[in-house]
Amino acid sequence: MISFSMGLLLDWCLASFISSSKAVISIIDDDEKFRAATTDLMRAMDFMVEAFPSAAECLASPHVHRACCLIVDVQMPRTSGTELHSHLVESGYAIPTILVMPYPENSVRARSWHRWTKGSSFGT
Amino acid sequence: MKTTDKAVQSASDIGIGKTPVESKLVWSASQVAPSLLNGGHKPDTAEASIPREPLESILRTEELLKRLSRPPDHQKENSALVALVSALTESPETILQTLADKILGLLHAGSAGVSLLTKDEKRFYWAAIAGAWRPHIGGGTPRDFGPCGDVLDRGIPMLFSHWERRYPYLSTAIPHADEGLLIPFYVSGKAVGTIWAIAHDTDRKFDSEDLRLLESMGRFASAAYQAVESIEGLKLEIAARERAEAAVRQRASGLEATLRRLVDSNIMGIIIWRYDGQILDANETFLRLVGYDRNDLESGRLNCRDLTPPEWHSADERRLEEIAATGTAQPYEKEYLHKNGNRVPVMVGGAVFQETGNEGVGFVVDVTDRKTAEAAVRRSEERYRQAQVELTHANRVTTLGQLSASIAHEVNQPISAIVNNASAALRWLDKGPPDLEKARQALTRIVANGSRAGEVIGRMRALLKKTPLRKEAVEINEAILEVVAVTRGETANNGISVKTQLAEGMPLIQGDRVQLQQVILNLLMNAIEAVNSVGEGPRELMISTAQVPSQSVLIAVRDSGPGLPLVSRERIFDAFYTTKPGGLGMGLSICQSIVEAHGGRLWATANIPRGAIFQFTVAAHSDNADREL
Numbered sequence: 001m002i003s004f005s006m007g008l009l010l011d012w013c014l015a016s017f018i019s020s021s022k023a024v025i026s027i028i029d030d031d032e033k034f035r036a037a038t039t040d041l042m043r044a045m046d047f048m049v050e051a052f053p054s055a056a057e058c059l060a061s062p063h064v065h066r067a068c069c070l071i072v073d074v075q076m077p078r079t080s081g082t083e084l085h086s087h088l089v090e091s092g093y094a095i096p097t098i099l100v101m102p103y104p105e106n107s108v109r110a111r112s113w114h115r116w117t118k119g120s121s122f123g124t
Numbered sequence: 125m126k127t128t129d130k131a132v133q134s135a136s137d138i139g140i141g142k143t144p145v146e147s148k149l150v151w152s153a154s155q156v157a158p159s160l161l162n163g164g165h166k167p168d169t170a171e172a173s174i175p176r177e178p179l180e181s182i183l184r185t186e187e188l189l190k191r192l193s194r195p196p197d198h199q200k201e202n203s204a205l206v207a208l209v210s211a212l213t214e215s216p217e218t219i220l221q222t223l224a225d226k227i228l229g230l231l232h233a234g235s236a237g238v239s240l241l242t243k244d245e246k247r248f249y250w251a252a253i254a255g256a257w258r259p260h261i262g263g264g265t266p267r268d269f270g271p272c273g274d275v276l277d278r279g280i281p282m283l284f285s286h287w288e289r290r291y292p293y294l295s296t297a298i299p300h301a302d303e304g305l306l307i308p309f310y311v312s313g314k315a316v317g318t319i320w321a322i323a324h325d326t327d328r329k330f331d332s333e334d335l336r337l338l339e340s341m342g343r344f345a346s347a348a349y350q351a352v353e354s355i356e357g358l359k360l361e362i363a364a365r366e367r368a369e370a371a372v373r374q375r376a377s378g379l380e381a382t383l384r385r386l387v388d389s390n391i392m393g394i395i396i397w398r399y400d401g402q403i404l405d406a407n408e409t410f411l412r413l414v415g416y417d418r419n420d421l422e423s424g425r426l427n428c429r430d431l432t433p434p435e436w437h438s439a440d441e442r443r444l445e446e447i448a449a450t451g452t453a454q455p456y457e458k459e460y461l462h463k464n465g466n467r468v469p470v471m472v473g474g475a476v477f478q479e480t481g482n483e484g485v486g487f488v489v490d491v492t493d494r495k496t497a498e499a500a501v502r503r504s505e506e507r508y509r510q511a512q513v514e515l516t517h518a519n520r521v522t523t524l525g526q527l528s529a530s531i532a533h534e535v536n537q538p539i540s541a542i543v544n545n546a547s548a549a550l551r552w553l554d555k556g557p558p559d560l561e562k563a564r565q566a567l568t569r570i571v572a573n574g575s576r577a578g579e580v581i582g583r584m585r586a587l588l589k590k591t592p593l594r595k596e597a598v599e600i601n602e603a604i605l606e607v608v609a610v611t612r613g614e615t616a617n618n619g620i621s622v623k624t625q626l627a628e629g630m631p632l633i634q635g636d637r638v639q640l641q642q643v644i645l646n647l648l649m650n651a652i653e654a655v656n657s658v659g660e661g662p663r664e665l666m667i668s669t670a671q672v673p674s675q676s677v678l679i680a681v682r683d684s685g686p687g688l689p690l691v692s693r694e695r696i697f698d699a700f701y702t703t704k705p706g707g708l709g710m711g712l713s714i715c716q717s718i719v720e721a722h723g724g725r726l727w728a729t730a731n732i733p734r735g736a737i738f739q740f741t742v743a744a745h746s747d748n749a750d751r752e753l
Contacts, residue, residue, distance in 0.1 A: 030616065031537050033573055037544035040566055044551035075616045100540075 023068035027051045028058045028084065029100070030076045038071060055079035059087070067095060074101040177290040179274055184283045184303070191331040197230075201337060204230055208344055220252035223345050227321055228254040230337050234299065234324035238309065238345070239264075239272045240317035243363055248272045248317070256299050256324055262365065270294070271306055272318045279315060281307040281335055299324040305334060307342050319345065393488035397474070399444070401429040410488055413470070415463030428486075431460050433467060447476050447484060457491065469495045534613050538577040545569045580610075597632040597745045598640060600677055604667055607644045611652070615665065620655050622648075625668035632745040633677055635722040640742065643715045643726075647681040647738045650711065654685025654736065661734070672741060676724065680739035688728055688736045696728060715740075 072081035235255035393410030
């Protein structure tokens with residue numbers, strides 16, 4: 001079902017965005033188990049990681065400006081991943097963002113395409 | 125007078141001879157109904173065909189003088205005469221009855237009476253009777269039919285013994301007469317009737333003193349009778365009685381014709397039956413119903429019991445007991461066996477003939493058409509129920525279709541987590557030196573995520589399965605949490621927060637876990653749609669449980685949607701009613717049938733400050749008492 005591994009994808013994505021291996025990656029996902037797995041993977045890849053269960057908590061973090069990359073779940077209560085990204089871009093933080101969604105959804109992809117993002121597609 | 129009680133008790137047995145219309149008693153159904161059934165021919169009166177015993181063989185008049193006579197009791201005789209005189213002045217119209225009463229007392233007779241000729245002199249009319257035979261009062265016989273005729277013919281007193289040999293109709297009169305003493309009754313030198321006394325007791329033998337008293341009374345009665353203005357008045361009265369009798373006869377024949385029409389009509393089967401089940405007579409409708417013909421009937425081959433399937437025998441016997449007790453049986457449904465072996469559903473009722481007690485009439489109505497209609501209704505109900513089961517399944521599939529995005533997410537989440545955990549574990553192992561603790565942690569998370577994925581799949585399978593209603597103990601809070609988990613993707617996707625307020629210590633409920641979850645799922649999906657239809661305001665759902673009296677639990681789903689208009693609140697549970705474009709209108713209807721199958725109720729109310737509340741009850745499991753111990 002899963003055509004390629006998240007690790008390989010991240011290798012490719014992050015190599016494009018991040019020059020310093022000491023960069024902080026922010027992970028925002030309301031699913032605690034998925035968040036834990038992704039966080040551990042990033043740490044195993046020697047990234048510094050900050051994990052948040054919701055967009056609101058991410059924005060409230062004093063370290064939000066240190067984030068060089070976002071890994072965001074598209075489906076979240078209240079503020080969705082795309083909304084968070086838009087909000088950050090509009091506030092002047094044009095952060096590279098990886099959107100995680102269960103299957104490719106053209107509308108989401110279209111909205112995100114111009115924002116320096118790449119859709120990470122699973123389940124197809 | 126000691127025999128009076130006995131006489132009253134057996135009054136119903138007094139059918140004198142085979143000429144029912146001659147008796148005061150109204151003709152009986154048993155004597156008329158059979159003739160109705162075989163063509164309406166009335167039985168002939170039997171008077172002409174009775175072979176007559178010679179008069180002399182039953183006369184004992186000469187014995188009166190030979191018998192030892194008691195001394196005359198003049199005092200008693202005088203007081204009787206005084207009573208007659210005073211009756212004459214006070215109520216002359218009852219003088220004959222007073223006479224009968226006095227004769228009874230003076231002669232110590234069992235019965236006593238006065239028989240008078242009718243105006244046309246063709247019949248005797250029993251004008252007054254005292255004692256055991258008093259119930260016969262008003263009856264009568266033809267002029268040359270009984271002892272009165274013989275007495276009048278000869279113009280002398282007569283003592284009869286065993287008179288039933290000559291006058292057979294008297295053999296049925298109860299109590300039986302041992303001796304009968306009769307004298308002619310003259311008015312103005314003309315014989316107009318007889319005065320008589322009867323001994324029912326074989327120890328009581330009339331003697332010459334009895335004859336003397338009877339004649340004395342007779343003379344007085346004659347004088348008294350003349351004193352009454354005219355015998356014509358009495359004769360008029362007799363004529364009036366005869367007219368009344370004729371009217372009764374006419375009514376009887378009118379009723380007979382009516383009954384005849386009823387029997388001949390094809391409205392219902394009519395049978396005359398005996399207590400042992402033998403069918404004595406039946407009309408064409410009944411014969412057609414059971415497939416037999418008149419030959420079968422007339423040869424006595426038809427028996428209610430043989431015509432009834434064995435499983436109905438006990439019901440029939442109960443009805444016979446009812447008939448024995450009350451005289452009639454309330455109509456009831458049973459089956460008859462047709463000659464061709466088919467069963468014919470019928471409605472039957474019956475009544476016993478009062479006189480005979482072991483015969484009765486029964487009516488039988490064919491209810492095949494009604495039964496067929498009832499079966500058709502049952503079949504269509506069954507089809508409807510099956511259709512609903514199909515729809516329930518279809519609806520479940522549709523709901524799952526709507527949920528596919530949510531399901532994909534639910535299944536993908538743990539799988540993605542597994543992949544990431546595995547990647548992380550590999551990387552921890554690749555480090556130099558390998559970080560075994562970190563790798564172990566990642567693998568432990570894989571195990572947890574693996575079982576989580578398995579649970580999700582299991583729930584999907586349970587929802588997809590098309591199973592009949594199972595009754596098991598269901599932990600409702602757990603069931604709700606599972607549904608909430610299934611819909612989490614859907615609610616998250618729509619930015620809706622789902623709160624739960626589940627009461628602790630809830631009793632187990634009895635029911636089909638999957639179906640109950642489907643109800644909750646349906647209500648949740650509706651709530652999500654309702655919230656989505658509103659642009660602004662809080663986007664919240666709340667699921668709560670509570671224990672309510674009468675051993676039930678209450679499950680409520682509250683939303684912050686637009687709420688329900690009053691009109692649709694009444695109709696939303698109807699099948700095919702929908703407020704959604706593209707909706708089937710089956711969801712809530714199916715929910716309601718599921719809830720009702722669980723002994724509960726589903727209803728909707730308004731939420732405060734906005735939205736709707738859908739709530740339903742389900743009966744608690746009967747084993748909860750054990751659980752609380």
